[in-house]
Amino acid sequence: MRTAIVDGRWLNDDEQRTWRSFLMATRLLFDQLERDLKEESDLSFAYYEILTRLSEAPGRSMRMATLAAACVFDRSRLSHAVDRLVREGWVRRVPVGQDGRGQLAELTDDGMAVVRRAAPHHIERVRTLIFDRLTPDQQRVLAEISEIVATGITDPIRLTRMGWPEAELSGPAAPGPPGPARTAR
Structure with a gap:
């Protein structure tokens, strides 16, 4: 079944060009950063984001809900990613509170070593792709x-x-x- 196109606020030519340029630039940027991280560090951008957030947090740990918000992940996606990072030995889960329902994700020393190895190249790529051009x-x-x-x-x-x-x-x-x-x- 086809739906009718409803009159609305269409983008004018300049807005359309801006929107498509923004979309293309952000997609290309994140695709390139993902490829670079995989090639140089065997990390996905999502795993790198989790590890760096933890590396910057006090005590290298964060509540899972706070970490999910910081990475703009839903809790299920974060939980699956943290499970993988736990298997790698880079993160550990630590119960919080007397009822044990809350959890912290805590960066291990091995996880910190991964961040230290990956960060210099990643930061250089961010500089090259964005800041050196502006x-x-x-x-x-x-x-x-x-x-x-x-x-x-x-x-x-x-x-x-x-x-x-x-x-x-x-x-x-x-x-x-x-x-x-x-x-x-």
């Missing part, structure tokens, strides 16, 4: 646009819970590189 002004505009899009999808409080620094949500992005403890995801 001027500082373009980087600030990209940060501002990203914030506008993200806050249009979800509220700043949820973004902060997901790991988006609260300071960045209150005004224009600060210029300059991330601090030494931060890794590119």
Whole structure:
């Protein structure tokens, strides 16, 4: 059964070009980063994201629900991924609370070694593919646009819970590189 196209707010030619450019650029970027991580470190982008989030967390551990939000994964997807990382010996699950229903994902020393091996090449690729191609002004505009899009999808409080620094949500992005403890995801 065919459905009729309903009149709506169609994209004009400039909007269509912008949308398709954004879509193509983000798909190409994440596809390339995924290939690079697999080739250099035998990691998927999703596993790298989990490991780096844990490496940056206090005590190298996070509640599973918090980690799922930070990685923008549903809990089931995160649980399956963490199970694989546990089998690899890179993460362990630690019960939390008296009822034992809550769990922490904790990065092991072997997991930290994986992050330390993968991060330099990954960060260099992020620099090469994005930051080396943009001027500082373009980087600030990209940060501002990203914030506008993200806050249009979800509220700043949820973004902060997901790991988006609260300071960045209150005004224009600060210029300059991330601090030494931060890794590119």
